[in-house]
Amino acid sequence: MEQHQPCYCCSGNAYSECCEPYVTNTTAPSTAEQLMRSRYTAYALANAIYIINTTHPKTRHFHSKKAILQWAKENTWQRLEILVSEESRVVFKAYYKDAEDNVCEHYEDSLFEMLGGKWYYVSGTFKE
Numbered sequence: 001m002e003q004h005q006p007c008y009c010c011s012g013n014a015y016s017e018c019c020e021p022y023v024t025n026t027t028a029p030s031t032a033e034q035l036m037r038s039r040y041t042a043y044a045l046a047n048a049i050y051i052i053n054t055t056h057p058k059t060r061h062f063h064s065k066k067a068i069l070q071w072a073k074e075n076t077w078q079r080l081e082i083l084v085s086e087e088s089r090v091v092f093k094a095y096y097k098d099a100e101d102n103v104c105e106h107y108e109d110s111l112f113e114m115l116g117g118k119w120y121y122v123s124g125t126f127k128e
Helices: 032-044 048-053 065-074
Strands: 076-085 089-097 103-115 118-126
Touching: 032 048, 032 065, 032 076, 032 089, 032 103, 032 118, 048 065
Parallel strands: none
Antiparallel strands: 076 089, 089 103, 103 118
């Protein structure tokens, strides 16, 4: 990967200085928004292990690594738009192209929780 490649999360920063340290477990996100952005990046990179590991232990059993990996790989991730960013809540739109090349939008109101000094994704409500 090119050193100054823009980050997948559309922050405007280089991937190496934005989500890469989180996705590679070099450091942990210090805000819910950073975790959200890094999880989007993990979908773009089809890194299901990161998605599972950053899902709260109390809700992790609702998610399948195989299903996450399949959904990540069958879509082409276009961009992320953060609409609301609060301490433990992030509302976002993720744009992607599906396997049939249809442009799609995933609109979610997500909740996060700090546990043991680390942020975790707890749940999300999908919006129309």
